[in-house]
Amino acid sequence: MSEQSNARLIAPRITVLVTSVDKQGNVNAAPYSWIMPISFKPAMLCVAIQKRNTRTLKNIKATKEFVVNIVEKKFAKQAVNCAKCFEWNEDKLARENLAKENSEKVSVPRVAEASIALECKLVEIIEPKKADHYLVTAEIVNSVKKKEIDKLDVIMHYSGNLFCIPGEKLILEE
Ligand SMILES: Cc1cc2nc3c(=O)[nH]c(=O)nc-3n(C[C@H](O)[C@H](O)[C@H](O)COP(=O)(O)O)c2cc1C
Structure with a gap:
């Protein structure tokens, strides 16, 4: 993917760590x-x-x-490191000292450090014409909220290694 892609101008975007498991139960995070x-x-x-x-x-x-x-400042570095894969089946959460917690409605564990976790069941994988990404659509069958969303230090992603943390709240009357 080109660093210069115009698609990268749609930024910043919230950063998340997606956990998943294979048929053998090996946990992955990216x-x-x-x-x-x-x-x-x-x-x-x-x-x-x-x-x-x-x-x-x-x-x-x-x-x-x-x-x-949802990735927060307190574990942002470890979460972003999970993009790196040194061995196919390695447990990246363990490697980055991130803890797993059992989910309620899916067999995939959530990240214990995350204040908000959305348990998802796949609906469909769409292949948009011409695009170089699939669109993975899913139903959120359960959510865990340990903190209010506006109390989180979420990490917003521009591209590559550039991120920001939103610093000011605005309530705009309609
Ligand atoms: C902050 C950040 C955001 C990323 N966002 C995406 C994304 O939205 N879609 C994507 O395909 N890859 C994205 N990546 C790249 C994946 O994390 C990368 O391909 C990763 O190696 C996939 O790991 P896996 O093979 O364990 O699934 C992102 C990487 C970083 C560091």
């Missing part, structure tokens, strides 16, 4: 920021995942489940 909600009822989201052989996509295809963990 950071994503091309993510958005697509439905209130049922609650649904989609993640744009590159058309290459990623563990995340392979796991989601195999088990039809994943968890979206």
Whole structure:
């Protein structure tokens, strides 16, 4: 993907750590920021995942489940490090000293450090014409909220290693 792509001008975007498991139960985690909600009822989201052989996509295809963990400043470095894969089956959460917690409605664990985790069941994998990413759509079957969303130090992603933390709240009357 080109660093110069015009698609990168749609920024900053929230950073999440997607956890998934393979059929043998090996847990994987990788950071994503091309993510958005697509439905209130049922609650649904989609993640744009590159058309290459990623563990995340392979796991989601195999088990039809994943968890979206909202990344916060306190574990941002470790979460972003999860983009690096040194061995196919390695436990990146353990490598980065991130703890797992059992989810309620899916067999994929969530990240214990995350204040917000969305348990997802795959709906479909769409292949948009011409695009170099798949659109993975999923229903949010359960959410865990340990803190209010506006109390989190979320990490917003521009591209590459450039991020920011929102610093000011605005309430705009309609
Ligand atoms: C902050 C950040 C955001 C990322 N966002 C995306 C994304 O939205 N879509 C994508 O396909 N890859 C994204 N990546 C790259 C994946 O994390 C990378 O391909 C990773 O190696 C996939 O790991 P896996 O093979 O374990 O699934 C992002 C990387 C970083 C560091």
